[in-house]
Amino acid sequence: MFSTPRVCVQSRTVLKNVVFRRCLFTTSPKLKTVQNTEKVAVAPSEDYSFVMNIFRGQIEARQVFPFPNVLTEEQRDTLQMLIDPVNKFFEEVNDPTKNDTEEKLDEKTLNGLWELGAFALQVPQDLGGLGLTNTQYARLVEIVGAHDLGVGITLGAHQSIGFKGILLFGTPEQKAKYLPRVSSKEFAAFCLTEPSSGSDAGSIKTRAELSPDGKHYILNGSKIWISNGGLAEIMTVFAQTPLKDPKTGNTVDKVSAFIVERSFGGVTNGPPEKKMGIKCSNTAEVYYDNVKVPVENLLGGLGNGFKVAMNILNNGRFGMAAALAGTMRACTKKAVDFATQRKQFGQRIDSFGAIQEKIARMAMLQYVTESMAYMISGNMDSGSQHYHLEAAISKCFASEAAWYVCDEAIQIMGGMGYMKETGLERVMRDLRIFRIFEGTNDILRLFVALTGLILEEASKRVVRKVGLSAPPQMDHLVHKDLTNSAKLVAQSIDSFGQTVEMVLIKYGKSILNEQFILNRLANATFDIYSSVVTISRASQSLKEGLSSAPHEKLLAETWTSEATDRVALNLNTISSGRNLDNFSKMSTISKNISDAEGIVQINPLKC
Incomplete structure (x- = not known):
């Protein structure tokens, strides 16, 4: 029989004395490409974000090569010990169809998740949690995403954002008081x-005024669409506060x-919202009426709420990519199981080119998303502070890729995919919110x-203007079998940098208003970054001689080839007079x- 308490106790015992590996590196402004070779302190002014540096037409390689390998042997053992019971829990205890139908999680499921420690994966052990690294967290979240995204939202709203502020910004006293709870x-x-x-987070109306005795802030206002809003006892709430400009x-x-805390009094909530998907997660309005905080x-700190x-x-966006990588893995398996059994015109349908292309694209999107999730979590575990653009890309990419993969899985399965019993219609409904919340993709x-x-613009592109650098190179960073793919990406980065320079010269500060152009620049960054993480991971697999390395090489080569074409199309669109006119x-x-x-035009029948 599956016993969650025993697993929880074992996990916490093994997780004692977890040591985070922090590898920080310096850079030289004269080098176009910088290799990950030394472990020294980071200067605060240097930005090691790969994405940030491609806007300069430069390759900053240290956060993307080699592909992160940040877990100690003890951390791997701990993770493996957790994977089996978590998988077993979702296969034998959790019922996603029941959760969706009843629009709530039953007590057995919730208690099982609490006993597993699933609600406190990254809380330090001495404060009641499992003390997992970001990479360990990503792996377990991937399992959740493969089984039930509604449960994933309940867990994520609690720890990925709910109390994450206490972990990141809390005083020792705040952590000691609230993290055990x-x-x-x-x-x-x-x-x-x-x-x-x-x-527009800066436009919130909820207010907090300091009481006359200076002991409390009096909080008034309301919040909408709050995940766990009807369940939460402890909330991170954002409010306008008066502040004297020094x-x-x-x-x-x-x-x-x-x-x-709800126990402060004056905190109430509305009924659970009726939603398209993730129905078992509680979403509600929350009201604050003269709450004494x-x-x-x-x-x-006062006035630092936006920060x-x-x-x-x-900090939490990489978790979304991890969860959706799991969702895509599950959708792909359902589609492949069907395609390898279904026969039409005397052949299995997986032998048809149209189906093969669908399966291949689904596999590429899953591989890229999974690679992004573990690239970013690995960067974070290595101590990086320069991952915000990459995390934003991973959220956008993952949410759009997962929708595509689920849709194609349904298409491969035809009428069977449309049926409720297959489970994909629930997954599709659940997926739609991911392109909206925690920052819309737009x-x-x-x-x-x-x-x-x-x-x-602030840097004035000094390196390119004074001619101190050659075009970027990546060949020396990748496995020899992927040098052609690396050259394609390097060429895209060079073209991207030149386009950025052209755009800044042409539009200056008014570029802020050119959203048609900004969207295409963003899409180009998505394709460049996704290509690099894919090449990095496949290179590492080839170097280690993994059994899947030849397959991963095919994924990386095909993805990079097509992504390069998309980059060129987006950059050409930006500079094309015809497209600008469009x-x-x-x-x-x-x-x-x-x-x-x-709609403006009248019906063609004019009636």
């Missing part, structure tokens, strides 16, 4: 979104973060492009429809 059946929630502020002496409003529950929120979201694309452009026309079409409050 969130590890012991007290749910947490992240409360940011409001009716009038979705992606330079001008004027009082201005700035967002601050607070740790709020002790001053010691200010999180991250706290963005760091929480950036906003994150702009974030990636604008962050790169703004910082690049952007202008699309803007006008959109305005016409908005003015008409719907």
